[in-house]
Amino acid sequence: MRQEVRTVRFDHDLQIEAYRFEGIMQKFPNHFHEYYVIGFIESGQRRLSCKNKEYVLGTGDIIFFNPLDNHACESINNETLDYRSLNISPEIMRKVTKEITGQEYLPSFASPVAYRSEKAQILYNLHQMIMDEISGFNKEETFYFLIKQLIEEYTEAIEDTEPRAIKLEIENVCQYIEVHYAEHIALDDLAKIANMNKYSLLRSFTRICGITPYRYLQTVRISEAKKRLEQGVKPLDVAIETGFVDQSHFSNFFVEFIGLTPGQYRDIFIDNDK
Template sequence: MIEVSQFWRDPALPFVEARRVGDGRKVCYAAHSHESFSIGVITGGRSTYLNAGQRVEVGAGTTVLMNPGVVHTCNPVAGESWSYLMLFVDQPWLQALGFALPVQTWSRSPVLYQRLLQAFADLFDASVPDREARLAALFSGLPDLLGSSAGVSAEGNPRLEAAAAFIRAHRSDPLSLEDICAACGLSRSYLIRAFRQRFGLTPHGYLLDQRVQLARARLRQGWAIAEVAQEAGFADQAHLQRAFKQHLAATPGHYRNALG
């Protein structure tokens, strides 16, 4: 029987992480983002996919793509069962390949779907030779598999970008909304309204998401959960537990103890 949720990591491939979800009804998310480039396939059922304000229903055979920092959710349609596989790939490794972030957020290409299924099978089998080279070939060929050119969409108001950058730089600190307003030169009311329109989260929600991302990175390095809570700016371990489950649909302990 396929587990409800399982993370996968391998010390031989430290730049990539995978997640296999057998019953997506039990793995539901609040709006969140990732520091890594994320790509996955829906292997069964249907779900509602929201990425950067665009909503689409996706089903088995669909590939979904999430660029770093882009707020998104993917949850089941009316309680229907669904399953999926996800890859989270570190940016420095991709940049070394000359990889450009794609504009597309989803694809129904059967060729891409099959290539990704094979990539997951290769990753999960430590006996497969040249796993890194195979993965590099996949990402080098991704623009052709998507069928269009890659690129990064234009940024919006530079003061909003400055607010987001300030939050990222101070995510472990006890930030107030006034601190963020002072850093970017925007009024409280405008910042709240425009920030949500640009990033899909309020400034406080974005700060919490950034803290979860930092906690995820530290847990991946094997830090103790109590130390992670303090390092990432959470009030205590219970606060980390609640936020982590809300954003990643997994407990910190489940994530930290992932097997290769």
């Protein structure tokens, strides 16, 4: 079996992350990110679940995740995966979108998959420049033209039909989790905040957010942990500060969500500071 290789670069010119996974078999659970993910399959097949819909992915397919899009994926027929992606924060995406379109907004990708897209080659070229730590005109030009083409071809306005009153209750629950993520949080607490019984909360929360409250809590904790690791905080201290039971519990969740150990992720930013 091929040895797994996991490489991450942070590009200071573009202010985005680039991931490359080679030969991986890992199953990723249902989760979300606070940033955009634009990636593509170099080789292999995966079964993707995104916002309660199923997709089969293969070589040359581009993947789009908007911030907070819940998704999970697993191998098909035990095939290994070669995968590249760009992670773009909402702040950077908003800035770039305004420069491209003249309007200040966050684009929404209508579908999580573009099958056999010709844009995969452009994405590959940009990604490889970041992997090779190339700076300069060509990389930035490629980035802007890629985002322009992706916005024009793959984004559209999505109508929101969810009752506003229920959305507000769930937003209150999300805000509570985002503030108190490092504390012990019980389902009873969240139900009281939402003015619902526990089952109604679970049903409404999962329908609106596409993810359970517990998985939302764990995702927020991992997101906060990433920020601390990027600042060079030790994994043990990060585990304590973000509400995990212990470092082992934290490491297991981090690998499950991110595909890297906390130490590997922290080292990316330490190396970039040298």
